[in-house]
Amino acid sequence: MTGMVLRRLNVSTPFMATFERLTKRVTRVALHCFGSGEPSVRVQSILLLRAMAVTLPPPALERIAKGVYRTFASNAKFVNADSVEHIAFMSTCVVEIFGLDHAQSYPLAFTYIRQLASLLRGALTAKSKEAFRNVYCWQYVNCLECWERVLSAHAKEESSALRPLVYPLAQVALGAARLLPSARYAPLRLRLVTLLNRLGASTGRFIPIAPLLMELLTFSELTKPPLSVKSHPPDFTLVLRLAKQDLRIPGVQDVIVESTMEALAEHLHQNAYSPAFPELAHIPTRELKKFTKTITVTRFRKAARAVIEAAERTSDWVIRKRDAVDFAPKDLAKVENFLREEKAENKAPISRLTKTLHEKAAQRVAAQQATEVTMTRNKKGSTGASDSEDDENVDDDDDDD
Template sequence: MDVEGARKRGRPEAASSDNGSLKKSKTGNQAREHIEQLQRLQQKDPEFYDFLKEHDKELLQFDDDNDDIDEEFDTDLEDGDLRLDDKAKKLDFPEKEQGPLKKTLTTAEVDSWCKSIQENASLSAVRSLLKAFRMACHYGDDGGGESTTKLSIMSSSVFNKIMLFVLNEMDGILRTLLKLPSSGGKKETIKDLMTTKLWKNHSYLVKSYLGNALHVLNQMTDTEMISFTLRRLKFSSLFLTAFPTLLRKYVKVALHFWGTRGGALPIVSFLFLRDLCIRIGSDCIDDCFRGIYKAYVLNCQFVNEAKLRHIHFLRNCVIELLGVDLATAYQHAFVFIRQLAMILRDALNTKTKEAFRKVYEWKFMNCLELWTGAVCAYNSESDLKQLAYPLTQIISGVARLVPTARYFPLRLRCINMLNRIAASTNSFIPVSMLLLDMLEMKELNRPPTGGVGKAVDLRSILKVSKPSLKTRAFQESCVASVVEELAEHLAQWSYSVAFMELSFIPLVRLRSFCKSTKVERFRKEMRSLIRQIEANSDFVNGKRMSVSFLPNEPAAAFFLQDEKEAAASPLSKYVATLRKRAETKNASLTDSSVLVGEESSVFGSKIPESDEDDDARRNEEGASVFSSSWLPGKGSKVKNSTETKKKKKRQQKQMATDEDVVEDLVLSSDEDDDSLNENLSEGENDDEEVEVPPKQESKKQRTKRSKQKKSRGKSRNR
């Protein structure tokens, strides 16, 4: 063979370039391509192929199973090695061996672990039990049966035993391992513990317990199981200090159960949240305050007789939680009250029906009720007491926004809030004008043309229908409410040295109403109130004749202090009678009530350091709950959030009355609390639009209306 001739034809250069490109390829596919190229070269130019075998043996030495194509073979390739078919080129891997069969966990094994833990404090038994607890919490999940899991829980008795033992005993086991007190503690204890070797060795056990318990909480649908699980997890809430992600998830779950469930679960969920705020503090208190306010708003969009007690319970919970940290509560309350003020300001500026509707809805009014309750509950504290003035301004503006008779219930609700703020802060708020203006409206000064009508519960509505305005029942309810609220307002100052001057204008206008009204029942009611006011004026004047100080001197604050403590003034006694009458009337109007739990909604000011006295009772409850042969599985999972929201919205539509006006509670966009705006659900508008006050009519509209009246009068004369 002429080697030089072959090189002149360019074949060696082509071979070397092919060799260089093949050295860069490192995958099996490129190796197979190289084999095919050599096969084609052997067919086209056998002489050159023999030349390569003799002089460039490295070109033919490769391994398609190795990433490094420069690795040498142990033996030289033969011609037949290059003629492998496609099937021969594929690597034949042995089939994967099936893993060991999962071991069925028995009651005896669980009992042995529990015994080892209780008698010997065996750490290996704790690990095994937590693995079984993980299997129990994830039983039936998609992908729950992982290849690394060697245990399988088949019977409900094994599941119940694992759940009960872990939930009842794991908190004490973990505290023993970490050398912590048997109960209680603050977040500083965990912060200090996290720097020790003890925590590094056992923290994975704490995280496993809390993480798996959170997972099973999301799967449960039975309220008794959820209540028992949350009660037991409350003892271990201190450990969440070390796991911020888990802490946020627990807060979210507890808020969900507090706002959407029934029975005793709302109370248990609230106590869990309160325990988190007290023990962990600043790490979760902001999330809890924002979350519970948002949940409250979502649950008070609609009000009727049946929901009054439940909404009152939710309001008490929010107020109680705010008392954990009043300095932080003031910051959140300031933002939320400012948002309400901006909604009212928009209504006053734009004067449109849509803007009025955003104020005259249950969400807005229940938010005012909440902050009124908070200011009254913590009136002795300097933090929230500062909010009394802006809150009073907002409530007064809401009461005057649409001054029509249809919104008497809303105005009376605002007046009631103002009276409560005045009584708690010992501040004078001029609410008598709001009440006396109501008496001068034509709807209360004309005979009822709509018959007797049904009894009207002014607590559960914001607006009355037009036919109800003309009924006798509505007129009587309004006049009685005006008398009650006016008496409450004057009774607060019935011991003031300036009571005679303060009551002068109300007395004049009440006498004017008695002369103008044509309804004898109303005249009789007002005369009774007038007599009590006059008697109280004589009572105060008789006492102040003997004093020498002026009304603006500090000594005037202690005038009739003994009589005030004994509630001896005529107006105080009259108000006590009116309250009993109102309670009797409200009891007769309430057809049903919502029970929110088995315990009281009034909570103590301090959380107990230990709940060991209730352990026996709670353990018995857990045993009865988990002995119901319940295994969590695919069928027990809670429906997705979209379906839940749709179902809840349908229920709310059914509960809404035709007088309800519901719109989105639009909050301030320049604040950092955008999550509250995003999660407020949409409500349904009232069939009847919000009435624009007559004074808002333009000059052109008034002229047109007067022409229409004139034309109608002329047609009648004809």
């Protein structure tokens, strides 16, 4: 019944223009249904809200954009296997609403990204458990990912009004990833690195994520003997923090190293067609070589050497191409077109490795999800819930690495 009413209201949207109080009441009801209704009701509610934002005069769009984002944020506080799809749908709706009018969306997006920056600054200043919890929680991470999706969708062009927000969002995400340099927060850091990789790929901006990944490989837990346990590693998409004993599980160590190599390869792939690639890849390659000398696990050395080899081959390839050109670095238009055809065909060696690593990661995630479904069916009383904010408290020993 609610879905039918919302659908009929959608048709009547143009007639609301002269009834301000009615418009506000309908907006409140639609936002409530958007946040708490059944899937079909949520779809009808966002369709109604979008129609109102497009059809009605100001400040309808501003009011609806604020409401949709705030409703998303209030529903993004906790993540488990059941809520992931709902949060992803709401995030998609935020992307849609904020893409209707970039000029009107800019001040709102700026305000909300600044709120995230203020929470991060507070954590860096106060250095208290409560301040850290304000950043290292699902709501903060989901909001960062939401804004990454907004900018990835609507800030691709230099002329976009939202384009100036790419840099501050990247700075906030980089700062959040560095806030607590602990191996226990490897899932959160990898999640933020993936976010930054997507943002860099969609906007064409260079984002220095390599130091974040190299630091993951220096944590002492990777060099400690693994524990012989039968438990499966936690799903990194459903947790932000690992328990201390989880860091000694071979499966967890595998996920950390493999995900790090995949993210680094993706980062190098994004910049593989730049004349500056040899210089960009030098430090990560050097650090990976150090890693292969200190790590005792054969499969980790093999994974690192694969990235090293692909990066070095790509560097040699770019140097040969670079030596053959007749323009200087100041010729920006020609630099922009450097290796454009090769990029379209993914000819760089690091690009081929990145594709292979993405395929392996997809297979790993699919296998883990299949295992979790089987375990959930066989386990009585399983709720499938992941860490709540109370479970993710920042302990005093988080910086013991």
